[in-house]
């Protein structure tokens with residue numbers, strides 16, 4: 001295996017939790033542009049894992065590789081033992097992967113509730129065959145899903161706007177709608193791309209609290225890209241730093257913030 | 272705008288009552304009216320099926336197609352030719368549905384691999400191929416003359432005139448097909464299509480097999496086009512290369528937008544628009560017919576961007592408010608609710624790479640966030 005450019009501090013202790021996501025040696029190029037170069041990333045089950053790095057570091061590109069939207073030229077990506085690079089992108093949701101986008105993608109022509117219900121798409125396969133033969137149980141299943149969606153909307157403080165068009169909501173709430181849609185897919189791993197982007201201070205705190213509760217109450221592992229270091233420090237167990245498509249360092253939030261390369265790229269370049 | 276969406280727009284009882292009354296009127300009507308009027312209503316039903324197919328594709332799945340006329344034409348020719356060869360009507364119908372559906376699926380295979388308006392581009396070429404083909408194969412299709420076919424005569428036991436018989440048959444079949452289309456886009460499938468329309472990237476990460484959906488919807492829309500062609504020939508008993516024309520495809524798309532996207536009632540309104548408006552316009556001034564037609568189209572798009580069905584829904588939703596306004600003062604102009612605005616091509620363009628737009632807000636600059 002190729003070693004990362006700047007070595008990651010080796011873990012002396014045996015791994016406390018099993019690996020859920022293993023990204024190994026992933027390289028992605030667009031023509032002559034190397035967007036990712038032998039990136040390694042390990043996310044353990046039950047963690048909240050931060051992915052940080054300056055603009056253009058390749059964080060979203062890495063997310064796109066994990067969620068099957070980009071095909072890296074080299075490397076492997078495993079989720080709970082399944083080789084993601086061998087799966088067609090639409091299968092990944094069924095394997096337990098869900099994500100949100102840097103800019104919320106919601107259908108403005110339907111309600112918030114209908115939008116989040118889309119997230120249950122993969123949970124319904126079991127009922128599909130039975131529906132013809134057991135219409136009543138299919139109906140109950142449908143009710144159950146709707147209830148679950150409404151419960152999650154209530155959980156994230158969106159129940160009052162469930163009938164509204166997402167376009168009428170403030171940015172912070174739109175981001176939460178996307179979060180609920182992703183959660184309804186019952187993922188093992190949730191990828192959040194800049195969930196705090198464009199949020200004001202108090203909203204960031206609320207969001208951090210929500211992400212933590214999601215992990216604790218639903219047992220979902222979270223990998224989040226975030227520029228907001230306050231949020232990263234307060235909720236992550238582990239942070240991975242990426243710059244110019246390469247691994248820089250990894251560790252706890254406090255550890256990586258002491259890393260010279262991080263100090264340089266974050267503080268050294270500050271105007 | 273505080274638009275509430277899930278609230279049933281028109282109460283259940285009102286809907287049922289409206290359907291029952293409409294059915295009663297439709298059943299009695301052909302006994303009272305002229306063969307010409309019966310034919311017009313029958314044509315509305317046939318075109319409503321064609322447009323409902325287009326609505327599945329363009330309204331729900333957000334794929335613009337300019338080639339619906341080609342599938343209509345394939346269905347119409349299939350019906351005419353098989354009827355000439357003495358096929359049973361049911362088999363003619365089955366083939367008039369299945370043949371265009373198969374052609375649609377084949378066309379969709381390359382198209383669904385490309386995002387955006389690849390499908391529209393490919394569908395433009397369909398009539399360009401189909402029209403000369405229909406003219407060339409004159410042994411089969413009757414060439415530019417078209418084809419007259421023996422179909423849709425009333426059986427003696429029915430005691431009906433031909434126009435009345437065709438009316439009942441076409442309206443029944445059309446109602447069944449419209450109901451099927453209406454049910455098909457509810458619930459899970461409808462939500463999957465909405466997300467595909469919004470963003471294929473978001474859809475695929477939600478686990479929706481986007482290509483398969485697009486292919487099935489395109490095949491289904493084409494099948495509906497063909498079924499509409501069958502119904503058309505069933506009452507008109509004639510088909511010519513004009514039925515395949517490119518302009519027809521564009522007119523159908525315009526009618527759909529005028530009637531209202533993503534609405535079953537909208538497809539029927541669109542068919543009325545398609546059948547009646549050119550007649551009305553021709554009555555006013557045949558010389559300027561296309562000008563008046565275009566003006567009507569423009570007016571609807573300007574003042575009811577969600578189409579006529581969408582505007583009616585909006586009016587119903589705000590009927591109390593409107594009633595109060597009417598009672599107190601001069602009625603305010605009715606602006607349609609914003610979220611119902613016609614989905615143009617703008618909404619899908621933004622997020623095709625999952626948030627990789629290079630422009631960023633300064634607020635999330637990392638250097639400003641580190642303490």
Ligand SMILES: Nc1ncnc2c1ncn2[C@@H]1O[C@H](COP(=O)(O)OP(=O)(O)OP(=O)(O)O)[C@@H](O)[C@H]1O
Nearest residue numbers: 030035054055056057058059060061062624627631
């Ligand atoms: N589809 C693509 N085609 C060409 N270049 C791309 C593509 N996607 C990403 N890139 C390039 O890859 C680099 C990394 O982009 P990416 O969006 O992954 O960065 P990021 O870490 O998410 O940045 P930000 O913090 O601004 O969101 C950028 O230089 C970008 O221009």
Ligand SMILES: [Mg+2]
Nearest residue numbers: 059060102626
């Ligand atoms: Mg990004």
